[in-house]
Amino acid sequence: MPQNLILLLQAFVALLGAYFLIFWVALVLWTARDVRRRSRDVLVQILAVLLVLFFHLAGLLLYWVLRPAETLAESYERSLEEEALLQGLEERQACPNCKQQVQPDFILCPNCQTQIKRRCPACDHPLHLRWEVCPYCGQSVAPPAAEAADLAVVSAATPPDLAEAAEPATGPATPPVLVEASAAPAE
Numbered sequence: 001m002p003q004n005l006i007l008l009l010q011a012f013v014a015l016l017g018a019y020f021l022i023f024w025v026a027l028v029l030w031t032a033r034d035v036r037r038r039s040r041d042v043l044v045q046i047l048a049v050l051l052v053l054f055f056h057l058a059g060l061l062l063y064w065v066l067r068p069a070e071t072l073a074e075s076y077e078r079s080l081e082e083e084a085l086l087q088g089l090e091e092r093q094a095c096p097n098c099k100q101q102v103q104p105d106f107i108l109c110p111n112c113q114t115q116i117k118r119r120c121p122a123c124d125h126p127l128h129l130r131w132e133v134c135p136y137c138g139q140s141v142a143p144p145a146a147e148a149a150d151l152a153v154v155s156a157a158t159p160p161d162l163a164e165a166a167e168p169a170t171g172p173a174t175p176p177v178l179v180e181a182s183a184a185p186a187e
């Protein structure tokens with residue numbers, strides 16, 4: 001009877017040991033796979049595996065705390081999303097004059113009638129004012145006359161202060177020198 005008990009105990013211990021070993025190997029493998037999805041740094045990968053290899057569950061806990069929060073795929077996806085968002089912002093542009101939101105194919109601002117774009121003379125696509133060639137059909141477009149005209153209007157509207165400043169210069173210009181000159185040679 002005691003012989004049987006010892007055998008049973010031995011079997012139990014062996015089973016426990018095997019379970020422990022398999023569990024350990026599984027933990028190490030899982031860590032190796034997980035860290036490879038989160039970091040390209042070989043040193044970090046080796047350190048993570050060693051941590052779990054030597055400290056078992058405690059090592060795994062430490063790894064859980066210290067591992068990069070995002071997998072590489074997740075961070076790549078996030079960067080793609082951010083880029084798309086930025087592009088969307090760029091496309092949803094505002095009128096340079098009144099900051100009203102305008103559609104990308106608007107020629108004029110509907111709020112203040114500022115010219116935002118012009119049409120390609122060949123294919124009729126809306127083009128940025130600064131573009132010198134149409135990206136849709138390759139037609140070279142003359143530099144915009146509209147911008148130059150705007151500048152001329154602005155400079156023509158400014159000079160009233162200059163006119164005011166010039167006025168008082170005409171007053172005390174007549175010299176009293178002539179009287180003295182005619183009085184001196186009397187004899």
Ligand SMILES: [Zn+2]
Pocket residue numbers: 095096097098099100109110111112113114
């Ligand atoms: Zn506007």
Ligand SMILES: [Zn+2]
Pocket residue numbers: 120121122123124125134135136137138139
């Ligand atoms: Zn064109």
